[in-house]
Amino acid sequence: MKYAALTGISPSVIAELKTGKARTLELKSAHNIITLTEAAPGECIFITSISEEDLSPGDPGIMADLLVLNIGMKRVVDFVNPFFYEEREQMSARIKVQFRGTTIASGVDGHKWGDPTKVEIIRSACYRAG
Structure with missing residues (x-):
């Protein structure tokens, strides 16, 4: 079975997820947002600190339950002085995930650009009690 893969996630965030508490993450990278468009709450996803370009078979990561998924657009306005401002839109995804196992x-x-990143995994023989 193939799982959505979030890549380039900070090792400190992964370490915090391993404590077992559900955490909310805000993702702004285009490749992770594209991947999440084919995911749904209730599914299991793969999370790794390896970048998307370098991800290959044998790379470690964690499995996490996707509890909440919101993809939306934010409007950002930057004021430089009273006469000039810049307005832009930024897409982001907010997800709430909980650690399942390594x-x-x-x-x-x-x-390929625009394709969601999916991985097949090697299932663990040992599971976390909780």
Whole structure:
């Protein structure tokens, strides 16, 4: 089975998720947002600190339950002085995830721009009680 893969996530965020508490993350990278467009709450996702370009079979990561998913657009206005301002829109995804277990990617799909990143995983023989 293939799982959505979030790549380039900070190792400190992954370490905090491993404590078992559900956490909310805000993702702004285009490749992760594209991947999340094909995910839904209740599914399991793969999270790794490895960048999307470098992700390959054998890379470590964690599995997490996707509890909440919101993808939206934010309007940002920057004022430089009273006569000049810049307005832009920024897409972001807010997700709430909870640690399920550690794992290793065994197959990787989606290295082409615009394709969601998906991985096959090697299931763990040991599970976390909780």
